[in-house]
Amino acid sequence: MTVAWEVPADAHLGDYVLRPDATDEDRVAVVDHSRGGRVEWTYGRLRTAVAGLAAWLRRSGVGDDDTVVVLAENSGEFVVAYHGILAAGAVVLALDPRDTAERWRTAIDGVSAKALIAETALGPPEVAVPTVCVGPRTPSGTSWDEAVATPPRPLSPRGGDRTAVLMSSSGTQGAPKLVPVSHRNLTANLGQIAHLHRVRGDDVVLSVPPLRHIYGMQMAMNPALRAGATLVIGATPFSAADFTRDVTEYGVSLAYLVPSVVTELGAAGEPLPSLRLVVSGGAPLPSVDADRCAAALGVPVVQGFGMTEAGCVSFSPDGVEVPPGSTGVLVPGTEVRFTGGDEAESGELWLRGPQIARAAADADGWLRTGDLVSRDVHGFLRITGRAKTLIKYKGHQVSPVELEEVVTGHPAVAEACVAGVPDPVAGEIPKAYVVLAEPVPLAEITAYVADRVAPHKRVRAIERVRAIPRSSTGKRVRPPALRVLVTGGGRGLGRTFAEALAAAGLSVAVAGRDRSNLAETVDGIRRAGGSATWVRLDVTDEDSVARGVEQAVAELGGLDVLVNNAGVPGPIGPLWTVNEAEWRRVFEVGLFGSVRVTRAVLPTLTGRVVNVVSQAGTVGWPHASAYAATKAGLISVTASLAGELAGSARVAVAFDPGLVDAGMTRSHLDRGRTGNRWEDDILAWTVKARQSGRFTAVEDSAAALVGIVTGAADHSAGRCVRTEDVLPRVRLSASVGPGGPDSIRSGRREVSS
Incomplete structure (x- = not known):
């Protein structure tokens, strides 16, 4: 017995969607705004172009089940190409316009494509197959206008279980691969979707996601054309301003967006009279972002859940209040089970139904999704994570999606991405990348999360970023590692800082004058699994600085953070007794050198300047006046630079690591008594400071530096x-027992896990 949602099993996708016998020839089918202008396709023009392209393909030797490749941005031409290939009885393979020419060629050769339809502005590869050129015609190609004007011929391709589209899987369970999706899979899914969510004939539908992906294809393009509605194709890339313009100009009633646009509209959107519903898809949408957007636009913001191999799996039914964060209910005709057993209502999701691509399922028709899902008593689903992306923290499994939901609940967080990063003790720790709507201490955000999750789910590392990268479907992608230049990184505290930055997953370039020290630092980082390089750079030589910075930028592919750590201790003694040249040299290295490097990096620097200073710069140190004055000058330069950088999304911070058993302080202890009154006074002061517990653990100083970076x-x-301003609690080095300064030994505590 046929049920309401079912579509005849042998239906051809193109015929089902475009309805060749319909009488809506003059109604606008597609409004193409992808290239800035406005191009309209009526249903009559669209069907004529589809038939003409299908005839051209058959005349060019394309037969049943041959593959034809489409390389084009979202556009009216893409819609025609997609349905023209289906009308010719062939199989559609749409390539990513952002990919490389080499990968395009590999894909074309890999499927033995019989024809190519390409937007020439993208620079498609020259291939030995018939080619239709969208845009200027290549010497061996056929113009788009000529191809679609080919006189149509009678064609009645079959549908059913024949492959309609080859789609690239997301690769979340391995390397991306092509999945054959049949006419039956796609038509059945369109029927399932329409049972929960109906596009009306008088709707104007705005589509932002790529039409080559299952979301854009099966939620926006095909349902709109099937309903006889008007499909508006937005610009690429798409912004909140584009949304307001398109909705206002075309009277959009339904908008299919990706999470990044929904998030932007939450901050910049406004009520628009024609709009009745916003749909988000392609990636999970935190409920806080959905709520903000709904409040700004004054309409419901809903989401569904889908995947390449299964089409739309669940959706928020029209007119039904959906629990926050839910992706709706299962589409009809879908069987479900969870890894927890027959009675389980949560766990890894398995699916079976007519929309499931046969090649992706097991022998019994079940598809293992890899998604962790829970279902409530009313049937509403909630995605809690990916089985393959769970963070393994000390044997516990932590869901990044769950933490993202909590992090974005903080009022100052505009957007967040959580991922696991390696940790030698815990295995992995959750790290949050946050875009802030207002400046707040990051420790405030981690504390906010800690109050709302179990101890093993706490965010253990956090980084502020300008933006969260997104895939073409809107999925959050972990931001790339920060690229950091550390001066004076060949030894001492600079080496410790470089090692800590690399251990935190950052890409580090260490700079200094001594090649062997620099190479030793980098070798140690690489042996520990970090990413580092070194550049020879003398901060007192402008040409050397220019060459070194240029090399660092070239090797790291850019520069995000500068850590000015280079410095020398300078002469010790009363101001009127020390050598003036030595006194000046401290300034030349520690102050003028830092300024020199900062000036060289600022044209390309994207993030932060961190100037390593000392308490000596704020209170003065008798008998070390050059060192103290240099640090005071650097603190003042930092304050001035921060004002100059205001509004550029870059910051400057001075960092006092405290008294640490490394670098210059360690050199005093190693030197011991010399018989020089002033040197011995500083040694005695240093020893007393250590014995009284005023030293800061080197590990804490390094952790604070990583936090600031x-x-x-x-x-x-x-x-x-x-250091104590950055870390929630600072460990002080153990005091030394009785003994003279000549016998001082390192007494640092081990880092607790």
Whole structure:
């Protein structure tokens, strides 16, 4: 017995969608705004172009089940190409316009394509198959206008279980691969979707996601054309301003968006009279972002869940209040089970139904989705994560999706992405990448999360970023590693800082004058699994600085953060007794050198300047006046630079690591008594400071530096930040027992796990 949602099993996708016997020839089918202008296709023009292209393909030797490749952005031509290939009885393979020419050629050769339809502005490869050129014609190609004007011929291709589209899987369970999706899979899914969510004939439908992906194809393009509605194709890329313009100009009633646009509209959207519903898809949408967008636009914002191998799996039914964060209910005709057993209502989701691509399912027709899902008593689904992307923290499994939902609940967080990063003790730790709507201490955000999740789910690392990258379907992608230049990185505290930055997953370039020290630092980082390179750079030589910075930028592919750490201790003694040339040299290295490197990197720097200073710069140190004055000058330069960078999304911060058993302080302890009154006084002061517990653990100073480099002190731009200002609690080095200064030994505590 046929049920309401079912479509005849042998239906041809093109015929089902375009309805060749319909009488809506003059109604506008597609409004193409993808290239800035406005191009309209009526249903009559669209069907004529589809028939003409199908005839051209058959005349060019394309037969049943041959593959034809489409390389085009979202456009009216893409819609015609897609349905023209189906009308010719062939199989559609749509390539990603952002891919490389080499990968395009590999894909074309890999499927033995019999024809290519390509937008010439994308620079398609020359191939030995018939080619239709969208845009200027290549010497061996056929113009688009000529191809679609080919006199039509009678064609009645079959549908059913024949392959309609080859689609690239997302690769979330391995390397991306092509999945054959049949006419039956797609037509059945359109019937299932229409049972929950109906596009009306008088709707104007705005589509932002790629039409080559299952979301754009099966939620926007095909349902709109099937209903006889008007499909508006937005610009690429698409912004909140584009949304407001398109909805206003074309009277859009239904908008199919991706999460990044929904998030932007939450901050910049406004009520628009024609709009009745916004749909988000392609990636999970945090409920806080959905709520903000719904409040700004004054219409419901809903989402569904789908995948290449299964089409739309669940959707929020029209007119039904959906629980926050839910992706709706299963489309009809779909069987479901969870890894927890027959009675389980949560776990990894398995699916079976007519929309499931046969090649992706097991022998019994079940598709393992790899998604972790829960279902409530009313049948509403909620995606809690990916089985393959769970963070393994000390044996616990932590869902990035769950943490993203919590992090974005903080009022200052505009957007967030959570991912696992390696940790030598825990295996992996959850790290949050956040875009802030207002400057706040990052520790405030981690504390906010800690109050709302179990201890093993706490965010253990956090980084402020300008934006969260997105895939073409709107899925959040982990931001690339920050690229950091550390001066004075060949030894001492600079080496410790470089090692800590690399251990945190950042890409580091260490700079200095001694090749062997630099190479030793980099070798150690690489042996530990980090990413590092070195450049020879003398901060007192402008040409050397220019060459070194240019090399660092070239090797890292850019530069996000500069850590000015280079410095020398300078002469010790009363101001009127020390050598003036030595006194000046401290300034030349520690102050003028830092300024010199900063000036060289700022034209390409994207993020932060971190100037390593000292308490000596704020209170003065008798008998070390050159060192103290240099640090005071650098603190002042930092404050001035921060003001100059205001509004550029870049910050400058001065960092006082505290008294640490490394670098210059360690050299005092290693030197011991010399008989020089002033040197011995500084040694005695240093020993006393250590014995009284005023030393800061090197590990804490390094952790604080990592925090500042990743944005923990952005709210303190221009100020001098101490280790204890960044870390929630600072461990002090163990005091030494009785003994003279000549026998001082390292007494640092081990880092607790």
